[in-house]
Amino acid sequence: MTKIKQWLLQIPAVREWRYRTTVDLTEWSVEMGGMPVRLVDLKRNVDQFCADDRQGQLTGVDKQGRYEHTFAAKFREYIQPGAVILDVGAACGLYGVFAWSLCPSCRITCFEPDHLSNWVLKTNNQRYCQGAMTIETGYVSNQTQRGTVALDDYCRSRGIVPALIKMDIEGYEYYAVQGMRNLLEQSRPVILMEFHQRKMRDLLNVEPQEILDILRSHHYELWFNGHHWYTTQHQGDVDETWHEAPPNDVNYALWAVYSG
Numbered sequence: 036m037t038k039i040k041q042w043l044l045q046i047p048a049v050r051e052w053r054y055r056t057t058v059d060l061t062e063w064s065v066e067m068g069g070m071p072v073r074l075v076d077l078k079r080n081v082d083q084f085c086a087d088d089r090q091g092q093l094t095g096v097d098k099q100g101r102y103e104h105t106f107a108a109k110f111r112e113y114i115q116p117g118a119v120i121l122d123v124g125a126a127c128g129l130y131g132v133f134a135w136s137l138c139p140s141c142r143i144t145c146f147e148p149d150h151l152s153n154w155v156l157k158t159n160n161q162r163y164c165q166g167a168m169t170i171e172t173g174y175v176s177n178q179t180q181r182g183t184v185a186l187d188d189y190c191r192s193r194g195i196v197p198a199l200i201k202m203d204i205e206g207y208e209y210y211a212v213q214g215m216r217n218l219l220e221q222s223r224p225v226i227l228m229e230f231h232q233r234k235m236r237d238l239l240n241v242e243p244q245e246i247l248d249i250l251r252s253h254h255y256e257l258w259f260n261g262h263h264w265y266t267t268q269h270q271g272d273v274d275e276t277w278h279e280a281p282p283n284d285v286n287y288a289l290w291a292v293y294s295g
Contacts, residue, residue, distance in 0.1 A: 063084070119141075232284060
């Protein structure tokens with residue numbers, strides 16, 4: 036890609052035109068937490084999902100064709116009328132659409148910095164959620180500066196108190212949790228995150244245990260689930276149990292609840 040083309044794609048109107056004229060979107064339905072969720076995504080992603088043989092080739096899909104079943108079921112438990120939900124690493128908006136379909140009175144904020152994913156997310160927001168979700172483009176991190184935002188600062192500036200934070204940001208949850216210490220201390224939201232332990236160590240050169248220690252220091256009780264890695268390793272069998280200790284050293288789901 037030429038430098039001129041790269042520069043042009045930084046202009047939102049140009050980027051919007053390019054996506055509308057070149058990106059191939061497909062509508063699809065996936066079962067999450069015991070219900071079908073309908074939305075659009077990139078055709079290549081949908082094709083990959085539909086081609087999966089339910090033997091763990093596509094991580095997160097179990098033998099019954101359910102996506103992130105145990106994680107999604109736990110997420111559904113905390114969807115309450117009027118609840119403020121933060122979806123950090125929203126991608127195309129699957130969990131946001133899921134939450135809104137369950138409870139349209141929820142206040143859902145989605146954070147997705149990738150330009151293309153953010154555009155698909157906005158499409159789903161308008162088509163399936165009546166434009167009700169708030170969509171942000173910044174990276175969630177440990178401090179607020181150009182291009183990044185700490186959740187403590189974001190929630191304080193908007194006067195919101197999240198009840199549930201879902202997070203899937205490929206290892207950068209290491210920094211995001213550090214930027215939400217006030218929320219942990221005062222608001223005490225339920226946290227559901229995909230914990231990319233291997234990526235933290237190998238790509239970011241940080242120690243995952245530090246994040247678990249922060250959560251426990253704020254009196255959170257932690258539970259763990261095999262999640263994608265279990266489904267892959269066991270050919271589509273889903274781990275339906277939340278464990279007291281991490282079930283692997285690679286990638287797992289973390290459920291954190293304030294215990295007082």
